[in-house]
Amino acid sequence: MSSRDTQKTRDGFTFFRSFRDAVEMTDETDQLVLYKAIANYALDGSEPDISAMGALGRLCWTAISPNIKSGRKNFENGCNGGAPKGNRNAKKQPKNNPDSTEKQPGETSNRNENRNGNRNENGILEKKVAPKRAAFVAPSLEEVADFFSTIKGTRADAERFFYHFEANGWKTTKGSMKSWTAAARKWMLNEPRFANTKAPETSRETQPRYKAL
Known part of the structure; x- marks a missing residue:
């Protein structure tokens, strides 16, 4: 028995x-x-x-x-060996088995802590705060020209790039610009597409208001 x-x-x-x-x-x-x-x-x-x-x-x-x-x-x-099947109390809790391939409660907790932060000396979990991206600051024409000289670009290339993005509010096809230096490198790769883009004239001769009689 x-x-x-x-x-x-x-x-x-x-x-x-x-x-x-x-x-x-x-x-x-x-x-x-x-x-x-x-x-x-x-x-x-x-x-x-x-x-x-x-x-x-x-x-x-x-x-x-x-x-x-x-x-x-x-x-x-x-x-009789525990609660009957179907009872909530009958569900066995997983044991911490190092040879098991299943996620263990302690292992999950540690992973979450490593992902979200570490505990301080008082045992309180401190969340990691991702560093904020610096706000975009539009460059000056001279900054653009200096940078273009480092990527084998000419003054004309720098002016075309500067006036193009200055006119559209420094936006790309995907939204606000995040890095104008990266955009400048891409500009030079696509330079043949923009070869015909002329920079706006910085000075103009004064045109006569009335035709000469």
């Missing part, structure tokens, strides 16, 4: 203050019956005969018995 087939003896149970307060509201003749009913059912599973009790005693047992039955049921499940 296996150990599961042998019913174990329950040596104790939880008795709440509310039980005592409820029993003391009944007649003295019913109080002893109720105390014995609670103990006998909780320890041995013996259903009491409440027909001999008064109305208040029966009401008291009706209020107390669900809690006692629940405790008794948990004890019986424990004797």
